[in-house]
Amino acid sequence: MPDDGLPTATVVLKPKRARPFFGRHPWVLDSAVLRVEGDPADGDVVELATHDGTFVGRGLWNSASRLRVRLYAFDATTRLDADLWRQRLEAAIALRRSLGLDDRTGACRLVNSEGDDLSGLIVDRYGEHLAVQVTALAMARRLEEICDVLQALVAPAGILLRGAERGLAKLEGLHLADRLVRGTAPAGPVFVHEHGLRFGIDLAEGQKTGFYLDQRDNRQAVARFARGRRVLDMFCYSGGFSVTCATTGGARSVLAVDSSAKATALAKANADLNGAASVTVEKADAFEKLASLAAADERFGLVILDPPKFSRSRATLDDALRAYHRINRAAVDLLEPGGILATCSCSGSVAREDFLQMLAGVAQRAGRPLQLLECRGAAADHPVSVSCLEGEYLKCVIARVA
Numbered sequence: 261m262p263d264d265g266l267p268t269a270t271v272v273l274k275p276k277r278a279r280p281f282f283g284r285h286p287w288v289l290d291s292a293v294l295r296v297e298g299d300p301a302d303g304d305v306v307e308l309a310t311h312d313g314t315f316v317g318r319g320l321w322n323s324a325s326r327l328r329v330r331l332y333a334f335d336a337t338t339r340l341d342a343d344l345w346r347q348r349l350e351a352a353i354a355l356r357r358s359l360g361l362d363d364r365t366g367a368c369r370l371v372n373s374e375g376d377d378l379s380g381l382i383v384d385r386y387g388e389h390l391a392v393q394v395t396a397l398a399m400a401r402r403l404e405e406i407c408d409v410l411q412a413l414v415a416p417a418g419i420l421l422r423g424a425e426r427g428l429a430k431l432e433g434l435h436l437a438d439r440l441v442r443g444t445a446p447a448g449p450v451f452v453h454e455h456g457l458r459f460g461i462d463l464a465e466g467q468k469t470g471f472y473l474d475q476r477d478n479r480q481a482v483a484r485f486a487r488g489r490r491v492l493d494m495f496c497y498s499g500g501f502s503v504t505c506a507t508t509g510g511a512r513s514v515l516a517v518d519s520s521a522k523a524t525a526l527a528k529a530n531a532d533l534n535g536a537a538s539v540t541v542e543k544a545d546a547f548e549k550l551a552s553l554a555a556a557d558e559r560f561g562l563v564i565l566d567p568p569k570f571s572r573s574r575a576t577l578d579d580a581l582r583a584y585h586r587i588n589r590a591a592v593d594l595l596e597p598g599g600i601l602a603t604c605s606c607s608g609s610v611a612r613e614d615f616l617q618m619l620a621g622v623a624q625r626a627g628r629p630l631q632l633l634e635c636r637g638a639a640a641d642h643p644v645s646v647s648c649l650e651g652e653y654l655k656c657v658i659a660r661v662a
């Protein structure tokens with residue numbers, strides 16, 4: 261692979277398929293490609309051109325992925341070389357510093373893929389350690405130089421590579437095992453601060469890269485509605501919402517539920533760590549637990565729903581919306597009059613409008629009006645490129661039930 265960052269081949273688009281890329285969308289699907297002039301190796305720099313030869317952009321080639329080219333530049337002079345990666349990483353880290361988030365005792369996302377013009381690369385800081393997730397083969401090939409830059413810019417105690425979600429990795433033809441890439445691994449859980457609270461994070465085995473950083477500000481926003489209320493935190497994972505509601509939020513009590521034993525152990529440990537004695541943690545399936553709470557005529561003042569992805573593609577959208585309807589309807593039925601529903605969706609294929617329509621259906625079926633109080637997304641260290649709205653996956657709606 262030449263490292264001068266210059267194209268080794270030209271990828272020619274089918275007629276009428278260039279518009280998204282003139283609009284700086286970075287994903288060129290195989291179905292948009294007419295032919296390839298040259299013989300690029302996977303990970304090589306390629307030029308993208310229209311069928312009649314007009315320059316479109318520069319990107320990295322992957323024959324194993326449906327996402328054939330990822331674009332990183334839209335002019336014919338930028339080299340996709342080590343200097344460019346360094347500049348982009350510097351810009352990404354400078355943004356977090358300007359937000360006051362790049363704190364050695366805290367946790368934040370330092371690099372958010374397309375949102376930072378680094379398609380396929382995610383870097384999270386957990387205290388003194390970095391967790392890197394690579395979802396593009398071309399980024400995997402450049403892992404060493406990226407880690408060199410990260411080491412120089414943030415001097416972490418260690419950098420860990422976390423494999424991409426299994427589905428994603430397969431799509432990209434990536435076979436990356438979790439491993440330590442630089443420095444030392446933490447001996448046990450890593451402890452970080454978030455809005456004045458402390459959380460223990462399992463970097464080796466935790467979900468995502470260890471913690472749901474995207475929900476940081478939503479945990480605080482939701483907790484503002486918790487005062488004096490009985491709270492149900494469904495799909496609690498490591499207890500972020502529960503602990504925030506029980507402490508700063510002043511909830512009367514919190515029931516935190518997750519079907520994973522690892523998650524409930526983390527939630528319990530984090531409740532203890534913050535002296536949140538009003539949190540009860542239970543391992544249960546959400547659908548069953550919602551049904552049994554309803555059968556027992558239980559009522560809550562605040563119900564939080566933060567389920568895993570119900571849909572991975574537009575194809576399963578209807579099934580996903582039905583599942584969202586079901587749990588949200590069950591949550592509304594458990595809410596006392598004037599109660600608060602904090603409901604989230606991290607399925608990128610479920611558009612914000614679809615999600616709100618689903619909630620309208622819930623209000624109609626339940627015969628109880630829902631007032632939207634806040635419609636939120638991910639925290640500011642998860643920037644989204646306006647040219648790649650696929651990055652806008654998280655919805656967090658706070659609503660009041662009549």
Ligand code: SAH
Nearest residue numbers: 472495496497500518519520545546566568
């Ligand atoms: N709110 C959490 C993140 C939740 S992630 C936070 O702020 O950190 C989604 C969680 O749902 C995961 O922990 C997963 O274990 C859990 N989960 C998945 N399927 C479930 C089910 N059927 N019932 C209960 N929990 C489930």
